[in-house]
Amino acid sequence: MSTRIAFLKGHGTENDFVIIPDPENAVELSPAAVAALCDRRAGIGGDGVLHVVRAAAHPEAREMAAEAEWFMDYRNGDGSVAEMCGNGVRVFARYLQYAGHATEGDLALATRGGVKTVHIAKDGDITVGMGRARLPEGDVTVSVGEREWTARNVNMGNPHAVAFVDDLADAGDLLSPPPFRPAAAYPDGVNVEFVVDRGPRHVAMRVHERGSGETRSCGTGACAVAVAAARRDGADPAAAGTPVTYRVDVPGGTLVITERPDGEIEMTGPAVIVAEGEIDTEWLETAVG
Numbered sequence: 001m002s003t004r005i006a007f008l009k010g011h012g013t014e015n016d017f018v019i020i021p022d023p024e025n026a027v028e029l030s031p032a033a034v035a036a037l038c039d040r041r042a043g044i045g046g047d048g049v050l051h052v053v054r055a056a057a058h059p060e061a062r063e064m065a066a067e068a069e070w071f072m073d074y075r076n077g078d079g080s081v082a083e084m085c086g087n088g089v090r091v092f093a094r095y096l097q098y099a100g101h102a103t104e105g106d107l108a109l110a111t112r113g114g115v116k117t118v119h120i121a122k123d124g125d126i127t128v129g130m131g132r133a134r135l136p137e138g139d140v141t142v143s144v145g146e147r148e149w150t151a152r153n154v155n156m157g158n159p160h161a162v163a164f165v166d167d168l169a170d171a172g173d174l175l176s177p178p179p180f181r182p183a184a185a186y187p188d189g190v191n192v193e194f195v196v197d198r199g200p201r202h203v204a205m206r207v208h209e210r211g212s213g214e215t216r217s218c219g220t221g222a223c224a225v226a227v228a229a230a231r232r233d234g235a236d237p238a239a240a241g242t243p244v245t246y247r248v249d250v251p252g253g254t255l256v257i258t259e260r261p262d263g264e265i266e267m268t269g270p271a272v273i274v275a276e277g278e279i280d281t282e283w284l285e286t287a288v289g
Contacts, residue, residue: 003280003281003282004278004279004280004281005020005027005278005279005281005284006020006021006276006277006278006279007019007020007021007037007044007276007277007278007279008021008095008098008273008275008276008277009044009046009273009274009275009276010050010091010094010095010271010272010273010274011087011091011216011252011271011272011274012087012088012090012091012094012217012219012269012270012271012272013087013216013217013250013252013253013254013255013269013270014216014217014250014251014252014253015047015085015087015088015091015215015216015217015218015219015250015252016045016046016047016216017046017047017048017049017050017088017091018037018038018044018045018046018048018049018050019049019050019052019091019092019095019273020049020050020051020052021052021095021099022051022052022053023052023053023054023057024053024054024057025053025054025057025058027051029049029051029073029075030079030288031075031078031079031080032079032287032288032289033079033284033287033288034048034049034075034076034077034078034079035077035078035079036284036287036288037049037279037284038077038078039287042287043287044279046077047076047077047209047212047215047216048074048075048076048077048082048085048088048212049074049075050072050073050074050088050091050092050095051072051073051074051075052070052072052073052092052095052096053070053071053073054069054070054071055068055069055070055071055110056069057071058071058073060073060112061073061110064110064114064115065110067108067110067115068108068109068110068115069101069108070092070096070101070109070110071109071110071111072085072088072089072092072109072110072111074088074111074112076209076210076211076212077211077212077213078211078212080211081112082112082158082210082211083111083112083113083157083158084111084112084113084116084156084157084158084220085219085220086128086130086156086218086219086220086221086222086223086267087217087218087219087269087271088219089109089111089116089118089128089219090118090126090128090219090267090269090270090271091271091272091273092109093107093109093118093120093126093128093271094120094126094271094272094273095273097120098273102120103120104120104121104122105119105120106118106119107119107120111157112157113131113156113157113158114131114157116128116129116130116131117129124270125268125269125270126268126269126270126271127266127267127268128219128266128267128268129264129265129266130156130157130219130220130223130264130265130266130267131156131157131264131265132263132264132265133154133155133156133223133224133227133259133263133265134154134155135152135153135154135155135227135231136153136155136185138153138182138185140152140153140161140180140181140182140185140186141180141181142161142163142178142179142180142192143178143179143180144170144171144172144178145172147170149163149164149165150163151163151180151192152224152228152231152232153185154224154227154228155224156220156221156223156224156265157220158191158210158220159186159188159189159190159191159210160190160191160192160193160220160221160224160225161180161185161186161190161191161192161193162193162195162224162225162228163192163193163194163195164195164196164197164228164229164232165194165195165196166196167196168194168196168204168205168206170194171194171206171208173214174206174207174208174213174214175213175214176208176213177189177190177192177208177210178192178208180192188210189210189211190210191207191208191209191210191218191220191221191224192207192208193205193206193207193218193221193224193225194206194207195225195228195229198247198249201229201233201244201245201246201247202246202247202249203225203226203229203246203247203248203249204248204249204250205221205222205225205248205249205250206250206251207221207250209221216250216251216252217250217251217252217253217255218250219255219267219269222248222250222255222257222267223257223265223267225246225248225257226244226246226248226257226259226265227259227265229246230244230246230259237259237260237261237263238261238262238263240261241261242261243258243259243260243261244258244259245257245258245259253269253270254269255267255268255269256268256269
């Protein structure tokens with residue numbers, strides 16, 4: 001490992017990430033190292049790390065290399081590995097554009113949730129093809145303190161429990177994971193969204209992201225919320241043959257989610273690179289202990 005590691009900082013609707021460009025997969029990022037980098041007081045600070053690797057250079061992505069040159073090796077803020085991060089995909093694409101690896105137009109990116117299609121628009125917004133939602137059967141309940149709500153189980157490549165509430169304050173502080181049952185519904189934990197209505201096909205949400213706590217935004221969560229809201233409202237694009245679009249407000253901004261008749265879900269929103277610099281590896285080794 002060199003004495004310096006290049007990094008950038010970026011965010012998508014204030015879901016923020018430490019970006020580590022590492023095309024040949026030469027930087028070892030242990031869970032402890034990721035957690036140290038994401039520490040908001042003693043590190044750089046972020047909801048997660050976007051490890052930028054060529055798909056052909058990463059053992060988890062080599063089979064996708066023919067479809068996508070780049071692999072988003074995403075880690076949660078606590079160092080755990082995640083299948084997908086919707087806001088992260090947009091920021092990842094913005095970094096590739098910033099670094100000269102991509103231009104306006106269409107782009108394919110490899111993730112642990114499969115290959116995702118991305119469109120970088122001239123107006124700056126980035127649209128990500130998020131795949132199809134799965135709606136597992138069975139009731140799920142989430143709770144905060146003495147209150148509990150029935151939640152919709154939605155899988156966007158990662159698990160979500162979507163609860164509609166009267167007030168976003170009902171979610172409490174979201175510092176710790178809201179309890180859920182049955183435990184078998186989410187053996188590896190779950191992202192929990194609390195949702196209120198703002199108007200026709202317009203909702204607002206707060207989220208506890210598994211491994212990160214409450215975040216300012218969650219792309220896959222916004223998709224899960226839009227699908228859950230559509231079904232609650234009696235809208236099913238597959239049955240009607242027309243797309244359904246919801247505006248989803250998050251604490252860090254707004255995402256526009258469209259579900260097409262073929263089941264594909266598209267998420268559109270901003271992505272910003274805010275800084276770049278170098279990590280002192282001596283500090284990192286000391287922080288990891």
